[in-house]
Amino acid sequence: MSTATTGGESEALQRAATEARGLAIDAVHACSSGHLGLPLGCAEMGAVLFGEALRFYPGAPKWLNRDRFILSAGHGSMFLYGWLHLAGYEISMEALKDFRQLHSGTPGHPEFGETPGVEATTGPLGQGVGNAVGFAISGKRAAARFNTAGHVIFDHHVVTLAGDGCMQEGVAREALAFAGHGGLDNLILIYDCNEVTLDAMSDVTQSEDAEKYFEALGWEARTVDGHDMACFREALQAAKERDNGKPKVLIAKTVVGKGIPEVAGTSAAHGEAGAKFAAEARRGLGLPEEAFHVSRETRDFFAGRVAELRKEFEAWEATYAAWEQANPELAAELQAGVAKMVPSDLMDRIPEFPDGYLNATRGAGGVVINAVAQEMPQLVTGSADLFGSTKNYLAGEGDFARDNPAGRNIWFGIREHAMGAICNGIAYDGIFRASGATFLVFADYLRPAIRLASLAGLPVVYIFTHDSVGVGEDGPTHQPVETVSGLRVIPNLDVIRPADPEETAGAWTAALMRHDGPTALILTRQKVPTMGELPVRTRREGTYKGAYVARAEKGPLEAVLIASGSEVAVALEAARELGDGVRVVSMPSHERFDRQSPEYRDQILPASCTKRVAIEAGVTGLWWKYAGPAGRVIGIERFGLSAPGNTVMRELGITKEAVAAAVREL
Numbered sequence: 001m002s003t004a005t006t007g008g009e010s011e012a013l014q015r016a017a018t019e020a021r022g023l024a025i026d027a028v029h030a031c032s033s034g035h036l037g038l039p040l041g042c043a044e045m046g047a048v049l050f051g052e053a054l055r056f057y058p059g060a061p062k063w064l065n066r067d068r069f070i071l072s073a074g075h076g077s078m079f080l081y082g083w084l085h086l087a088g089y090e091i092s093m094e095a096l097k098d099f100r101q102l103h104s105g106t107p108g109h110p111e112f113g114e115t116p117g118v119e120a121t122t123g124p125l126g127q128g129v130g131n132a133v134g135f136a137i138s139g140k141r142a143a144a145r146f147n148t149a150g151h152v153i154f155d156h157h158v159v160t161l162a163g164d165g166c167m168q169e170g171v172a173r174e175a176l177a178f179a180g181h182g183g184l185d186n187l188i189l190i191y192d193c194n195e196v197t198l199d200a201m202s203d204v205t206q207s208e209d210a211e212k213y214f215e216a217l218g219w220e221a222r223t224v225d226g227h228d229m230a231c232f233r234e235a236l237q238a239a240k241e242r243d244n245g246k247p248k249v250l251i252a253k254t255v256v257g258k259g260i261p262e263v264a265g266t267s268a269a270h271g272e273a274g275a276k277f278a279a280e281a282r283r284g285l286g287l288p289e290e291a292f293h294v295s296r297e298t299r300d301f302f303a304g305r306v307a308e309l310r311k312e313f314e315a316w317e318a319t320y321a322a323w324e325q326a327n328p329e330l331a332a333e334l335q336a337g338v339a340k341m342v343p344s345d346l347m348d349r350i351p352e353f354p355d356g357y358l359n360a361t362r363g364a365g366g367v368v369i370n371a372v373a374q375e376m377p378q379l380v381t382g383s384a385d386l387f388g389s390t391k392n393y394l395a396g397e398g399d400f401a402r403d404n405p406a407g408r409n410i411w412f413g414i415r416e417h418a419m420g421a422i423c424n425g426i427a428y429d430g431i432f433r434a435s436g437a438t439f440l441v442f443a444d445y446l447r448p449a450i451r452l453a454s455l456a457g458l459p460v461v462y463i464f465t466h467d468s469v470g471v472g473e474d475g476p477t478h479q480p481v482e483t484v485s486g487l488r489v490i491p492n493l494d495v496i497r498p499a500d501p502e503e504t505a506g507a508w509t510a511a512l513m514r515h516d517g518p519t520a521l522i523l524t525r526q527k528v529p530t531m532g533e534l535p536v537r538t539r540r541e542g543t544y545k546g547a548y549v550a551r552a553e554k555g556p557l558e559a560v561l562i563a564s565g566s567e568v569a570v571a572l573e574a575a576r577e578l579g580d581g582v583r584v585v586s587m588p589s590h591e592r593f594d595r596q597s598p599e600y601r602d603q604i605l606p607a608s609c610t611k612r613v614a615i616e617a618g619v620t621g622l623w624w625k626y627a628g629p630a631g632r633v634i635g636i637e638r639f640g641l642s643a644p645g646n647t648v649m650r651e652l653g654i655t656k657e658a659v660a661a662a663v664r665e666l
C-alpha cells in the first residue's frame, strides 16, 4: 500500500481536461439529461489515459494490440464520448451536440457497435468490471496462444473505470475474486472513489477498507489522488509495467462533479442537476462563453498524439506481417477467430451418434462440444463449478490458469453472474468464442449478462443443463418450470432445447453458426431416447430450422402434436397410441422457427389443421402461439416436487396419456 504524491501537471493535458469538462457540461445541458458527476470528477484521469497512457490508434479502432478501455460506470458516457472525440475517433462534434438523441452515435449509455472506440455496452453497474475480466482472459490467452519467441503480437492492457456503484454490485465482486485468483496482471481497474452514489453520500451504504478488500482478493492496490495527474500517471505506468501475477487497482480519490462548485462533492453532482449552472461553470473553468469549445492547442496536441500512435500501430503492423509469414497456421487461426469464421460444413463434421445411443442431452452435448472444439480452436468454455454435471469439459485442452493461460476450460467457480459478464467480455474482444455452463435453474443468476449479450449481439453460447422437473430428487429448487420461457422472451436470444443427440448436434451447429447474438442450449439431466428412425440430417437440419416433422402422418392429417426436448418422446408415444393421422413436430427453438419463411412454417404447422396439442414440462404461455386458440397446451403451472424424475413428470401430468386425452377432447 502506498500513496503517490508527486506534483506537476502538463499544461496541454490540463487544458484538455478542462475542455473535456466543458464538453460534458454542454452536452448534458443541451439534452437536459445524463450524468455529469463522473466526467467532471475523472477529467484529469481521462487526460492522462487518452492523452498519454493508453495505446490505441483511432485510424484502426479494432487494432488487435490496442489497450482496451472499458467504462464500466456507463452512466458517465460523456466521459467516454468526450475523450474519444478529443483523441481522434470518428465521433463528430455534431454527435456530441446530439448526445442521447436518436441515432446520434452517442447514446445515453455506451453501446457496443454504435460508436467507434466503445468496447462494451455498459450502464447496468458492475457488468463492465466483469467484461474487463473477460477481456483480460482473452488478452492472456491470445498472448499465450499467438505470441512466439520471435514476435510479440499481443502485450496490451485492459483498463476499466468503475465507481462505487460498480464496486457494490455482486457481479463485480465475483469477477474481482476470479481475477485475483487467476492472476490477471494485464488488468487495471481505476476505482473512481468519490464517496458519492446516486441517492446519497456513499457512507450511507458502504464503509469497507477498499485497499484491504482488494489486497485480500490478491490484487495490488494503491490509493491515488485522481486530480493529481503526475501522481495518477506514475501509478498507472507502474501498474502497466508490473507483470507480477496480480491485477492492479488504483483507488482514485476524486471530487464528483468537480468544476461546478454548486454541486461538486455532493450526490447532486452525480446526475444532470449541475447542468443548469453551465454558464457559470464555463466561466469558472476559464472556458469561453461559446459552448462545446475545443481549443486549437488541444486539437494540435491530440493530432501530435495520433501521429505518435500511428507510428506504434505501423510498427506493430510490420511485426504482425513478419509473424504472419513465419507462422501461417497460427495466423490463419487468429484471423478465423477475429472474422468469426465457422466451417460451413460444421454440421457434417460432428460424428454421428451410434444407433441406440442412450444418454441425456447433456451427455450428448459433451460429445458434441468436444467434436466442435477440434474444428474450432477459437472455442473456449467454462462452468460455474459444475463441469462434472454440465459435461462441457474439453478433454485434453487444459485449464485456463495463471500458469496455463492457453487452457480452454475456464473454472469460473460458483460465480454465475460473473461467468455471464466474463463470457461477454471475451465475446466483445472477438478473438475467441465463449461458452459457459450451469444448471438451467440458475440461469436467472446471470440473466442481466444474458440480456446484455442479446442487446449487444454477442455470439455467446450458454449451456444450461438439468432442464426440467425431470431433474428429480433435488426437488423444486432445482427444477426449472418457468426458466425456459423466461429466456425465450429476451429479444435476440436463441433458445434451443434439443430432444435427442442428433438434435443436440444441430443445436450446437446453430449456436456456432450464429454471429449476431447469443444462444442458450437447454439440455436434460435424464436420459432421452434417440429418434433412430429419423435420418441424422433430418434431425440436425430440423433443429437448425427450429422445428420439423419428427413423425409424419399417414393419410389425412388429423392432429398435430408439438413438443420440445424430452417431451418429444412423450408426444411420439402418444401419437403411436392415437394412430396414423397424427403428426409430431419437434420444436427445439421457437426463435429459429419464427425466422423461417411463411411457406416452411406452414409446411410444418399447416394452418388447415387447428387440432393441435403442444407439450413441454414448463409454463404454457408461449406455446399458445403454436397450439392456436382451438388447441391445447400441456405444461406445468406450478413449482415441482422432490421425488424421482419420472414420478414428478407423472404426478404433474406430463404423460402420453394426458396428451392422448387432450387430442381426443379436441
Ligand SMILES: Cc1ncc(C[n+]2csc(CCOP(=O)(O)OP(=O)(O)O)c2C)c(N)n1
Pocket: 035, 037, 038, 073, 075, 076, 123, 124, 125, 126, 162, 163, 164, 165, 166, 169, 192, 194, 196, 197, 198, 199, 256, 270
Ligand atoms: C445495476 C444498476 N443498478 C442501478 C443503476 C442506477 N444507477 C446509475 S448510476 C448509480 C449510482 C452509481 O454511483 P457511482 O458509481 O458512485 O457513480 P457516480 O455517482 O460516482 O457517478 C445508480 C444507482 C444502474 N445503472 N445499474
